[in-house]
Amino acid sequence: MDVLISGASMAGLSAAYWFAHFGHQVTVIERSDGLRPGGAPIDVRGRAIGTAQRMGILAHIDAQKVRILEPAPVLDSTGAQVATLDLRWFANETDEDTEITRDRLNQILLAAIPKGVEFRFMTSIALIADGAAGVDVAFTDASTGHYDLVVGADGLHSNVRKLAFGPEKDYVRHFGHYVALVDLPNGREWQRGMLNVPGLTIAVRDAGDGPQGMMLVASGEVDYDYRDLNAQRRMIGDFLSRVDAWQVPALRAAFTDPAAKGFYFDSVSQTHMPRWTRGNVAVIGDAGHCAALLSGMGTTLAMVAAETLATTWTEYGGNMQAASPTYHERLRPYVDQCQAFAHEGAPIMVPPTQEALDARNATFRAYAAKFAG
């Protein structure tokens, strides 16, 4: 049967693997001119470990994982060190949790995909007409196609979700924060560390392939065009202007440089949908059930949903309507559990008040004493 997948990142590449593995004819389209690079190291954990094992890629992921390095200083608004953060306190370097860069994971997923899958870059879906006999699709490059299933794996701002299920505002809930990432340029000695003021975290870490700047800020929803990079840079510049200490002015310059590599900015949001399928269209990954960056479960959910969808749809002979109840039964409890994790991440990563910040730092100091002893 013919399957069209929109989006070539963790969800889309995993889905391409599984649908092709079950013998279907798969086409993947991607808006960018290749796999979209960038991002901080992400976690493959929980049920995704089993998925990766069944895909035969767990050893590759393990071989390319990011090693968690020495503890980093935690700084106050003046740049003075007030605690130490050792990520090993929170990560459990066992088979249950592996951190790897987005780019490396996407390359591993791509390499695992069976031969015969067609990739078309720099294109997008313009129109979806779903009916009993399948889905007619018109693409932005003026070509057309007919498929038995269309899978939207095109991220938080999903185009497939918009076309088949309705506007973003009906499904995407702002989780009260924005995140920005940028690869930091050579020509300066970047100090690793994390500076906090209430509601704002600014960090420099080694992301596996060089130093990376990260900003996480508490903010209500801002009305801007999410594709307007200049608007994004202006917002980051405003957020970072609250701090003058440490290397924040240099970080601000890096974030607002239009030539900077690895630039990424988006809201920290969750996607909540009553159903992830409608007719012969399904949405997976951030498009259907984004858990928000603060959960650390987005990639895991994307990989697990891809396997669950392809397996269930195939079991039901390619009849999405018949497969839908089983698919939701299999996936919904795990999505709910993963989305709940995001509530735990926010107070640790971005304490909202000075009191919360002081308490968080005291916890870090207590951990440091406990693990040292």
Ligand SMILES: Cc1cc2nc3c(=O)[nH]c(=O)nc-3n(C[C@H](O)[C@H](O)[C@H](O)COP(=O)(O)OP(=O)(O)OC[C@H]3O[C@@H](n4cnc5c(N)ncnc54)[C@H](O)[C@@H]3O)c2cc1C
């Ligand atoms: C550049 C980037 C950096 C990220 N950095 C982090 C990070 O540091 N930490 C973190 O937790 N999460 C990060 N994420 C999100 C993370 O990748 C996802 O939460 C998670 O892995 C689920 O993946 P996904 O495949 O559902 O979505 P995504 O990884 O967002 O992938 C969606 C894909 O769909 C493509 N696409 C979008 N619109 C269209 C369209 N109209 N037609 C065709 N293709 C389209 C995009 O180009 C992209 O390749 C990042 C995402 C991106 C795109």
